[in-house]
Amino acid sequence: GEHEIVVIEGDGIGQEVIPAAVAVLQAVDEVGFSFTEKQAGDDTRDQTGAALPETTYEAAADADATLFGAAGETAADVILPLREAVGSFVNIRPARAYPGVDALQPETDLVFLRENTEGVYSGHEDRLSEDLSTLTRVITTSASEQLAEYACSYVTERSIDGFHTVHKANVMQETDGRFRDAVSRVAASNDVATNEVLMDAFATRVCLNPTQFDVVVCPNLAGDVLSDLAAGLVGGLGLLPSANIGQTNALFEPVHGTAPDIAGDGIANPSASILSAGMLLEYLGETDAATNVQMAVESVLNSGPRTPDLGGNASTEAVVNAVIEQLSSH
Amino acid sequence: GEHEIVVIEGDGIGQEVIPAAVAVLQAVDEVGFSFTEKQAGDDTRDQTGAALPETTYEAAADADATLFGAAGETAADVILPLREAVGSFVNIRPARAYPGVDALQPETDLVFLRENTEGVYSGHEDRLSEDLSTLTRVITTSASEQLAEYACSYVTERSIDGFHTVHKANVMQETDGRFRDAVSRVAASNDVATNEVLMDAFATRVCLNPTQFDVVVCPNLAGDVLSDLAAGLVGGLGLLPSANIGQTNALFEPVHGTAPDIAGDGIANPSASILSAGMLLEYLGETDAATNVQMAVESVLNSGPRTPDLGGNASTEAVVNAVIEQLSSH
Ligand SMILES: CC(C)[C@H](C(=O)O)[C@@H](O)C(=O)O
Ligand SMILES: CC(C)[C@H](C(=O)O)[C@@H](O)C(=O)O
Numbered sequence: 305g306e307h308e309i310v311v312i313e314g315d316g317i318g319q320e321v322i323p324a325a326v327a328v329l330q331a332v333d334e335v336g337f338s339f340t341e342k343q344a345g346d347d348t349r350d351q352t353g354a355a356l357p358e359t360t361y362e363a364a365a366d367a368d369a370t371l372f373g374a375a376g377e378t379a380a381d382v383i384l385p386l387r388e389a390v391g392s393f394v395n396i397r398p399a400r401a402y403p404g405v406d407a408l409q410p411e412t413d414l415v416f417l418r419e420n421t422e423g424v425y426s427g428h429e430d431r432l433s434e435d436l437s438t439l440t441r442v443i444t445t446s447a448s449e450q451l452a453e454y455a456c457s458y459v460t461e462r463s464i465d466g467f468h469t470v471h472k473a474n475v476m477q478e479t480d481g482r483f484r485d486a487v488s489r490v491a492a493s494n495d496v497a498t499n500e501v502l503m504d505a506f507a508t509r510v511c512l513n514p515t516q517f518d519v520v521v522c523p524n525l526a527g528d529v530l531s532d533l534a535a536g537l538v539g540g541l542g543l544l545p546s547a548n549i550g551q552t553n554a555l556f557e558p559v560h561g562t563a564p565d566i567a568g569d570g571i572a573n574p575s576a577s578i579l580s581a582g583m584l585l586e587y588l589g590e591t592d593a594a595t596n597v598q599m600a601v602e603s604v605l606n607s608g609p610r611t612p613d614l615g616g617n618a619s620t621e622a623v624v625n626a627v628i629e630q631l632s633s634h
Numbered sequence: 635g636e637h638e639i640v641v642i643e644g645d646g647i648g649q650e651v652i653p654a655a656v657a658v659l660q661a662v663d664e665v666g667f668s669f670t671e672k673q674a675g676d677d678t679r680d681q682t683g684a685a686l687p688e689t690t691y692e693a694a695a696d697a698d699a700t701l702f703g704a705a706g707e708t709a710a711d712v713i714l715p716l717r718e719a720v721g722s723f724v725n726i727r728p729a730r731a732y733p734g735v736d737a738l739q740p741e742t743d744l745v746f747l748r749e750n751t752e753g754v755y756s757g758h759e760d761r762l763s764e765d766l767s768t769l770t771r772v773i774t775t776s777a778s779e780q781l782a783e784y785a786c787s788y789v790t791e792r793s794i795d796g797f798h799t800v801h802k803a804n805v806m807q808e809t810d811g812r813f814r815d816a817v818s819r820v821a822a823s824n825d826v827a828t829n830e831v832l833m834d835a836f837a838t839r840v841c842l843n844p845t846q847f848d849v850v851v852c853p854n855l856a857g858d859v860l861s862d863l864a865a866g867l868v869g870g871l872g873l874l875p876s877a878n879i880g881q882t883n884a885l886f887e888p889v890h891g892t893a894p895d896i897a898g899d900g901i902a903n904p905s906a907s908i909l910s911a912g913m914l915l916e917y918l919g920e921t922d923a924a925t926n927v928q929m930a931v932e933s934v935l936n937s938g939p940r941t942p943d944l945g946g947n948a949s950t951e952a953v954v955n956a957v958i959e960q961l962s963s964h
Contacts, residue, residue: 380804408738408841424771429808435776439809441754441769472855474710478759479769504862511738511841511866525802532834533863536841 306336307588310367312360314345314382316562317572318373324574324624325371325581328600331628332593335585340367344382345375355381365389369584370555373577374562383557384427387420391550393447394454395420395527396583397559399534399544404606405614409537412514416534417458417467418527419451419483420548425524443479443523445486452490454549455521459496466497467519470506470526483523507533535559542613543605545579547587554587556580566612570619573611575601578627600630636666637918640697642690644712645675646892647902648703654904654954655701655911658930661958662923665915670697674712675705685711694885695719699914702887703907709891714757717750721880723777724784725750725857726913727889729864729874734936735944739867742844746864747788747797748857749781749813750878755854773809773853775816782820784879785851789826796827797849800836800856813853837863865889872943873935875909877917884917886910896942900949903941905931908957930960 309329313322329337342360349355355378364370364386375382387395395418401407428440455467469487473480484500491498501509503526510517510530514537522530535541544559558576566572578601586594608626610616639659643652659667672690679685685708694700694716705712717725725748731737758770785797799817803810814830821828831839833856840847840860844867852860865871871890878885888906896902908931916924938956940946 380807384805424802424806427805429806431808436772436774437808437812439771439773439806441771442766443769444766446765472754472858475714475757475855476754476759476769477710478761478767482767504858507837507859507863508866508871511863512870525805528802528834529837529859533837533841536838540842541838 306338308368309337309339309584310342310363310370311339312342312344312364312370312372312386314373314562315347315376316374316564316567318345318375318562320567320570320572320620321558321574321577322371322373324620325577327624328578328597328627328631329581329585331631332585332590332597335588335590335593344372344386346378349378356385361385361389364555365553367553369553369587371577371581371584372555372557374558374560376562376564379561384425386555387548390548390553390555392420392548392555393450394418394549396547396549397527397531397544399531399538401538402543402602402605405539405543407537407539409511409514412534412537414510414514414517414534415519416527416531417451417455417519417521418531419447419522419524421524422447423524441476441479443482445482448483448486449490451521452487453494455487455519456491456494456496459519460494464518466491466499467521468499468501468506468517470501470503470520470522470530472503472526474502480523487521503530506530510534511537531559540613541576542573542611543575543579545576545583547580547583549587554584556584556587570621571611572620573613574620574623575605578624596631597627600627603630636668638698639667639669639914640672640693640700641669642672642674642694642700642702642716644703644892645677645706646704646894646897648675648705648892650897650900650902650950651888651904651907652701652703654950655907657954658908658927658957658961659911659915661961662915662920662927665918665920665923674702674716676708679708686715691715691719695883697883699883699917700885701907701911701914702885704888704890704892706892706894713887714755716885717878720878720883720885722750722878722885723780724748724879726877726879727857727861727874729861729868731868732873732932732935735869735873737867737869739841739844742864742867744840744844744847744864745849746857746861747781747785747849747851748861749777749852749854751854752777753854771806771809773813775812778813778816779820781851782817783824785817785849786821786824786826789849790824794848796829797821797851798829798831798836798847800831800833800850800852800860802833802856804832810853817851833860836860840864841867861889870943871906872903872941873905873909875906875913877910877913879917884914886914886917900951901941902950903943904950904953905935908954926961930957933960
């Protein structure tokens with residue numbers, strides 16, 4: 305049957321790169337989709353009073369999968385509830401350098417598996433006095449175990465030799481200690497090898513030599529910051545897709561934001577969104593199509609038209625057409 | 635009169651690089667010191683039961699300044715109380731690339747001003763159930779303001795054009811919002827320009843182009859992780875000094891750890907510790923001596939003997955002697 309996909313362009317270049325990704329999905333002949341457009345973001349808040357209308361939340365919750373672009377200043381109010389709407393417990397963030405694209409560390413090939421529900425994101429904040437506010441950082445064994453089980457399947461299915469666990473348990477002894485212990489217990493019971501790295505040490509080491517890492521499992525904020533660090537090593541956010549995976553639903557988004565400086569100019573790099581659509585295909589079990597999309601993007605990055613962020617002067621449309629042409633030539 | 639300096643070598647290469655820094659201080663003829671050695675770290679814990687004996691804490695609290703090396707697995711139990719002992723509210727972490735030293739981003743020249751008392755480091759953790767633990771992250775207006783006042787003096791004295799404030803107030807709205815607002819209020823009242831950057835965006839942007847930043851003001855954990863990131867851009871932790879500054883006391887330490895793989899071999903890079911001693915001189919008002927030490931280290935890094943971490947095969951001692959020779963030639 306058809307896959308029911310909710311499409312949320314959001315603000316800024318989301319309105320350019322998400323249509324690009326949809327065009328690529330439509331060009332995948334062997335897979336059938338029905339697309340439903342929904343609103344969210346700054347414009348939506350200005351028009352309706354809510355950055356994430358109930359109907360958008362419900363549509364994402366009921367879809368087979370959702371493709372989301374970016375939101376401006378309302379980003380947190382949109383993306384955090386959307387991750388919850390699809391019941392996502394892990395945010396997958398591959399950070400790869402591509403042949404033909406300038407990168408500070410051209411050998412980088414990492415995948416971050418970021419815990420997607422708790423840590424400082426659980427959002428309990430209190431203003432306790434005129435002078436003092438607190439945030440309650442939450443770590444549960446159950447969420448840590450669920451992430452670790454996913455990480456074990458992830459590396460086992462791909463014949464990857466274990467993963468690194470990143471944490472700051474020397475300071476956050478009880479909470480990150482709980483995280484670290486849960487992850488290593490699950491890994492041990494799945495016969496998966498793990499190494500631990502402190503969050504700060506990881507930041508140094510990944511710059512100096514990213515090839516020493518492969519799959520990196522981490523708490524929520526660590527995953528946010530360290531995957532953005534990795535984006536810097538591979539040439540910027542324009543290439544990074546992501547997948548928010550739940551038990552029975554998922555949401556896919558480029559890691560980049562709304563890029564207000566170039567929004568509306570038709571020159572946004574659609575690669576991150578198209579690669580996100582590729583991860584959506586993989587999630588839906590359309591493995592061949594996923595591989596084809598991934599390879600088409602790689603081929604265009606290597607020798608096709610380039611948007612200005614990659615040093616070219618091609619339009620978003622020219623890149624999308626080149627990707628679709630590559631797809632059809634298979 | 636003489637400056638009373640407490641010296642804590644700690645574990646591993648701390649026992650090599652701190653004597654090196656002391657030798658350099660002793661070679662600064664125009665400044666008088668008395669040095670008192672104190673114990674802390676893994677070995678001390680094994681021998682005395684306490685990683686940071688009361689006598690060491692008190693000595694640091696009473697000194698004019700303290701020079702500390704590194705501690706192994708007891709690092710958090712040693713360095714966090716020591717920062718408190720000297721009443722430190724800001725951790726200064728310069729991250730510079732040096733001519734002649736391989737660096738991923740050779741133009742990097744940053745100074746992190748890290749809040750040094752609170753955030754996730756305030757250490758209130760609770761095991762609320764079999765499944766769930768919490769950490770109470772604390773942000774106060776008073777600590778944020780004190781940091782910001784320091785930052786304003788820092789840039790004003792050095793004729794630097796403002797600073798960047800790094801935070802994650804889009805997620806930690808109440809706590810990092812409080813931090814951001816306090817910092818920008820203080821900056822405005824001192825006529826100092828500030829720009830805000832989200833912590834994750836900073837991680838990408840500093841990799842891609844570190845020259846867009848100069849002085850970076852941030853909460854405790856952000857400063858920890860982002861300064862270690864910057865270490866990766868300038869060629870590793872072997873070159874990064876740091877200063878923990880309080881109202882009437884201070885503690886200086888290399889950012890690197892105990893390096894157990896090379897401890898005892900006599901080949902540890904003493905640059906970070908000697909540069910930390912240079913920051914100590916500056917703190918004590920010995921400005922000329924501070925400049926001389928800084929320049930001597932730079933000159934040796936550029937064209938003197940190098941330890942193996944920098945691709946050479948010189949010993950720690952050879953580097954120290956070269957630095958001292960440079961000093962005397964002035
Ligand atoms: C917008 C923000 C809430 C979000 C996050 O911190 O998760 C973003 O940085 C991301 O990584 O998708
Ligand atoms: C050892 C640890 C507690 C410490 C910190 O996190 O502050 C270290 O990483 C540092 O930055 O000096």
